[in-house]
Amino acid sequence: MTFLVTMLLVGRTVQTAVRRNLCRPFSASKNYLHERKGLVLGVFEDEGEEGRLHLTEAAAHFNQSVSGRLSELLQISGPKLKKGKSRIFYGIHKDFPCVAVVGLGKNDAGVCGAENWDTSKESIRQGMAAGCQLLQELELNTVEVDGCGDAQSAAEGATLGLFHFDQLKSKKKTKVSLQLHGSADAEGWEKGITYAEGQNLARLLMEAPANHMTPTAFANIIEEKLAPHAQRVTINKRPQNWIKEQQMGAFLSVSKGSEEPPVFLELHYNGSPDGKQPPLLLVGKGITFDSGGISLKPSPSMDAMRADMGGAATVCASIVTAAALKLPVNIIGLAPLCENMPSGKATKPGDVVTAKNGKTIQVDNTDAEGRLILADALCYGHSFNPRAIVNVATLTGAMDVALGSAATGVFTNSNWLWEQLHKASVVTGDRVWRMPLFQHYTKQVTDSQLADLNNIGKYSRSGGACTAAAFLREFVTAPHWAHLDIAGVMSNKDEIPYLRKGMSGRPTRTLVEFAASLAHDG
Numbered sequence: 162m163t164f165l166v167t168m169l170l171v172g173r174t175v176q177t178a179v180r181r182n183l184c185r186p187f188s189a190s191k192n193y194l195h196e197r198k199g200l201v202l203g204v205f206e207d208e209g210e211e212g213r214l215h216l217t218e219a220a221a222h223f224n225q226s227v228s229g230r231l232s233e234l235l236q237i238s239g240p241k242l243k244k245g246k247s248r249i250f251y252g253i254h255k256d257f258p259c260v261a262v263v264g265l266g267k268n269d270a271g272v273c274g275a276e277n278w279d280t281s282k283e284s285i286r287q288g289m290a291a292g293c294q295l296l297q298e299l300e301l302n303t304v305e306v307d308g309c310g311d312a313q314s315a316a317e318g319a320t321l322g323l324f325h326f327d328q329l330k331s332k333k334k335t336k337v338s339l340q341l342h343g344s345a346d347a348e349g350w351e352k353g354i355t356y357a358e359g360q361n362l363a364r365l366l367m368e369a370p371a372n373h374m375t376p377t378a379f380a381n382i383i384e385e386k387l388a389p390h391a392q393r394v395t396i397n398k399r400p401q402n403w404i405k406e407q408q409m410g411a412f413l414s415v416s417k418g419s420e421e422p423p424v425f426l427e428l429h430y431n432g433s434p435d436g437k438q439p440p441l442l443l444v445g446k447g448i449t450f451d452s453g454g455i456s457l458k459p460s461p462s463m464d465a466m467r468a469d470m471g472g473a474a475t476v477c478a479s480i481v482t483a484a485a486l487k488l489p490v491n492i493i494g495l496a497p498l499c500e501n502m503p504s505g506k507a508t509k510p511g512d513v514v515t516a517k518n519g520k521t522i523q524v525d526n527t528d529a530e531g532r533l534i535l536a537d538a539l540c541y542g543h544s545f546n547p548r549a550i551v552n553v554a555t556l557t558g559a560m561d562v563a564l565g566s567a568a569t570g571v572f573t574n575s576n577w578l579w580e581q582l583h584k585a586s587v588v589t590g591d592r593v594w595r596m597p598l599f600q601h602y603t604k605q606v607t608d609s610q611l612a613d614l615n616n617i618g619k620y621s622r623s624g625g626a627c628t629a630a631a632f633l634r635e636f637v638t639a640p641h642w643a644h645l646d647i648a649g650v651m652s653n654k655d656e657i658p659y660l661r662k663g664m665s666g667r668p669t670r671t672l673v674e675f676a677a678s679l680a681h682d683g
């Protein structure tokens with residue numbers, strides 16, 4: 162695991178060095194590298210005249226600089242360029258031997274009430290991702306990207322689109338360095354890069370195999386990522402004996418089946434200029450591998466359970482991003498990290514364990530372990546008097562059945578918190594959808610033969626995402642709490658066009674945007 166950590170950190174340098182060596186025989190001068198530069202430009206669909214293209218400002222400027230060759234070539238290659246479709250033109254500009262032109266759809270689409278996102282921003286993310294991926298396939302080292310009038314979205318699309326987890330492969334995709342084309346909105350561009358790098362960090366943590374991404378390795382990587390922000394950040398990697406002292410019996414009951422020691426990771430980001438401001442508390446489920454325990458999962462797709470720490474990954478990546486953005490807000494992050502494994506020491510169905518707040522839990526299904534580790538983390542988190550609590554977890558398969566990968570399910574006792582999260586998600590396009598916290602579900606988890614609570618609902622499969630949320634609520638007394646079930650959005654096949662296949666790192670950007678909005682609210 163140390164090997165991986167090192168590799169992740171130095172990967173860029175090593176790759177660059179290798180590439181330079183490989184290039185040397187082919188090029189007498191630096192010219193060869195210089196020539197491997199690409200450009201991605203956007204084109205809108207014109208509202209009025211059928212088939213007429215409407216170039217972005219940068220594309221129009223480029224068209225001028227090549228005496229109209231760009232619009233000529235676009236006409237020749239077919240006058241229409243539908244949203245997400247692209248063309249590559251070779252040799253039309255001396256600085257850019259390869260130019261990818263991507264369709265962005267209608268210019269003034271804006272926020273769509275039915276879709277709950279900003280269609281323009283999504284189109285720009287999608288378009289710039291597609292263009293950058295094409296140029297990456299051509300093994301270009303440097304790509305300049307059209308800001309498309311929204312440099313943040315362009316940077317997000319480009320950075321998210323290029324991410325690919327190949328740290329453990331000998332053959333790697335070309336490392337592309339991105340630059341904003343022209344000088345428009347450099348600040349928005351940088352912000353977009355930071356947001357997307359945050360999500361990419363979460364993707365990396367989730368995608369990495371469980372034998373590399375152990376609780377200890379996870380905590381070490383987050384520590385290293387936060388090292389540049391040491392002035393505003395404190396990190397505690399709480400070991401097993403601390404967890405015992407804290408009487409986190411529910412968390413311990415999950416971790417004890419594994420040989421891998423648990424870690425309770427605690428991050429404090431102090432960004433508020435007024436140090437006394439109550440913190441935002443983020444809590445992430447950190448099961449680095451979920452076999453199901455004695456209630457063993459079926460073998461097919463069990464490998465995906467390396468990403469069962471997606472809550473911890475998105476929460477910690479959000480805090481790394483908040484620190485990079487220097488958001489003027491205080492955030493505390495908690496991540497109970499452990500494996501859920503079957504063994505002679507593992508918790509058995511029907512066992513009763515005691516959580517930190519004294520409530521007893523009958524564990525009828527050892528695969529419903531996320532709610533157990535979160536229960537103790539939520540109890541502990543209340544001691545910081547947070548202004549809001551948001552916990553994030555790949556909690557239930559039922560969440561995936563309900564909404565699929567379209568949106569994160571939000572269960573909350575606070576309309577204010579719902580509105581903040583929803584507003585943030587419209588901006589990022591990484592959507593949320595409100596789910597119920599009815600007493601109806603509470604009754605189904607408080608009906609236990611042996612204990613105060615049962616860790617699965619009375620009618621097991623029915624409303625599984627909702628009974629899990631009702632269970633967590635038993636460990637919450639704060640007025641502004643939200644539980645985000647991210648099981649449905651954990652991985653991407655091809656649903657989100659600007660993310661390649663793999664673990665998604667969702668909804669990191671929504672969490673960051675939400676934290677940023679709290680900062681502005683003061």
Ligand SMILES: *[C@@H]1O[C@H](CO)[C@@H](O)[C@H](O)[C@H]1NC(C)=O
Binds near residue numbers: 216221224228
């Ligand atoms: C591209 O530039 C040429 C020459 O300056 C101009 O005639 C043409 O209208 C431009 N095309 C577009 C779509 O703006």
Ligand SMILES: [Zn+2]
Binds near residue numbers: 528529530
């Ligand atoms: Zn499980």
